[in-house]
Amino acid sequence: MAARRSSPPARRSGAGPRPSGRKAQGRGGPRPGAGGSGRSLPRGNREAQEKAIVEAAERVFAGAGFGGATMAEIATAAGLPKPNLHYYFGSKRALYRAVLERTLREWLEPADCIVAKADPREALEGYIREKMRLSFTCPYASRVWANELLHGAPELRTTLVRTLRPLVRRKAAVLDRWIAEGRMAALDSKQLFFTIWAATQTYADFAVQICAVLGVEKLDQRAQERATEHVVGLILRGCGLAGTRSSRRK
Template identity: 65%
Template sequence: MTSTTQAPADAKGQIRQANEERILAAAERVFAGAGFSGATMAQIADESGLPKANLHYYFGNKDGLYRAVLARILEDWLAPTHGITPEADPAQAIGGYIRSKMAMSAARPHASKVWANELLHGAPVVRHLLATELRATVRAKAAVIDQWIAEGKMAPVDSTHLFFTLWAATQTYADFDVQVCAVLGRPKLTRADQARATEHVVALLLRGCGLEVLSNK
């Protein structure tokens, strides 16, 4: 392939990627508000600002788009676990993962709500992902934490249930933001609120693991 043909191909690929990202982000918001049954491809097209034909071209149908949204959410949530490695500092690795999850809850609350709604309905679409990709990742990262415990780098904890606790603590600020805002007397969480919540969750979980609380400043 010559450079003259490569350039248009690269541009076309970038356009496709950008369109897919717009559609997935829009679908995330629509599915969060209307649920799978209530959402329509027309609504998602309007939200994305792209023709409905584009949605069908890239994802086939609503079911295919919904599956793509869920797969993207899980992929983005698991990406920060890459920092949990045997050679990493436990406080930095676990604290970094918590901060990443809190940041995602703040930036993409609709993603958390779509995921929660799927699980509340028995996980009919993601059950396979839960039993394969998610399970494998948690087992691998829990093994790292068990190694840190054996080496005396942190306090003994149930490494698997630590992840359940971490997910619950971070995602509550997206899934139950109405409750949090009502208690705080806010119409919506401010950046200061989010920063305060992040420092609280990081400190609480790290201390529970017998680790030093590192400042993010």
């Protein structure tokens, strides 16, 4: 755990005067190792590499959690040698944080449609549909996020308080106004967000369970639409916003 290494990616700066134990000496076998190698990816610039690494990391972290994922696995998934990940991100934790930050953006964005001047039903329906769409199209991001929360959010507890909380406060205020104006049922607006998040992201986070119960290998277009209509319908009705027109498709 030494090497705190808070320094940014490259920033190699002067030659690390690391005391380096360096006791070493040849282990028993020289280990041919090496083997193959041969470059494979048409490396692009720094940005492209970082993106490739973060995307690979997202998949691996989503599939095994922070503790279960290994840098070697991520490196393989990204098609790069392991030291490369450290070159760009410094440490496993730093890479993990990068993945989480990327996820946060996707997480907050959909709420943009909830504004005072919008129509309550349209705004909420749009929000739910967008959340459902993201659950189906970007399940990895949702899972990484879920995994982090599940384990107590060790990396982003402060982010939750500093970013998510204010956002929810603002959006909840909008809902409260709609409620006060009698435009939707009276309910706890913050809790409503929790329910919407849960109901929509369950299709990304717990997809295996849903597929197992439905007896399918994977949710096809048709099943995704069914699920979306169900969630939209149930929640809108729960909010007293049951549009007369069921608003087929988006």
